[in-house]
Amino acid sequence: MRVVQGTRPLVIFDCDGVLVDSEPLSVQVLVDALNRRGVEIDEEEAYARFLGRSLSTLAQILHDDFDHSIDAAFLEDLRHELYDRFRQELKPVPGIAGVLETLDSTICVASSSQPERIRLSLSLTGLLERFEPFIFSASMVENGKPAPDLFLHAARAMKTDPADCIVIEDSPAGIEAAQRAGMAVFAFTGGSHAGAPGYSERIAGLAPDVVFDAMPDLIHLVRQHMEGPDRHRSPRAS
Known part of the structure; x- marks a missing residue:
């Protein structure tokens, strides 16, 4: 330096x-949302793959590795759920x-x-x-x-x-x-x-x-x- x-x-x-x-809240909300969409992933794997990554990178990983595309409705629901958790617990x-x-x-x-x-x-x-x-x-x-x-x-x-x-x-x-x-x-x-x-x-x-x-x-x-x-x-x- x-x-x-x-x-x-x-x-x-x-x-x-x-x-x-915020990371435990974010990962819990993401994993729950993905599981509801049929993407089988647990919190351990989510931390390993997504920690510190941007939303666009997350979307690319889901597309490439899970053959799953996230749409605007998914992102909007995810945002509302996450922000609600933040307001209560962050x-x-x-x-x-x-x-x-x-x-x-x-x-x-x-x-x-x-x-x-x-x-x-x-x-x-x-x-x-x-x-x-x-x-x-x-x-x-x-x-x-x-x-x-x-x-x-x-x-x-x-x-x-x-x-x-x-x-x-x-x-x-x-x-x-x-x-x-x-x-x-x-x-x-x-x-x-x-x-x-x-x-x-x-x-x-x-x-x-x-x-x-x-x-x-x-x-x-x-x-x-x-x-x-x-x-x-x-x-x-x-």
Whole structure:
């Protein structure tokens, strides 16, 4: 990471599973909806295939691997059910509010979710004003995670070199996207979905710069990273 001591890096937060503890709700709603449509998939497989992926990528996987196409009616029903669950049950990741108050960095959100869902999630958990208007969605770029497009788009919009960015991610697809963008990536494994079978192994296998499971630790982890040796990053090969 090419950061001169004393400068402020851009910290790019994923939303689901990093800012809001939404992944178990999202996976439960998705699996139930797919099962009703005759797609046999359980939560373990859903985590492995869909965690951190954009809606368009999800649709492509269902088409290619399950011979199932999702239509507008399915998406509308899914959205209504998910938003209802969010309004009833969604919580912020423990400790994130204090981190955002204390972190001495420029911040933004870059999520695979649609802008409407990102803003609803952040609004329900009291985090929206911390980020608005610096909220970036996979719908704004051609290719979703694990492609680097979204993180590179966020860096350009925030006028920051990718080498001066730290991405906070919880998904294998997001970690790979950050690495391919030439950014430092801190893997957060403190969400309530972290106990899913194989999750920890998939995260460790990608060798992120940092793995941490308590959000308040992010303050000193960012500081340590800034004060460490100068590390210029190049995007990884696709």
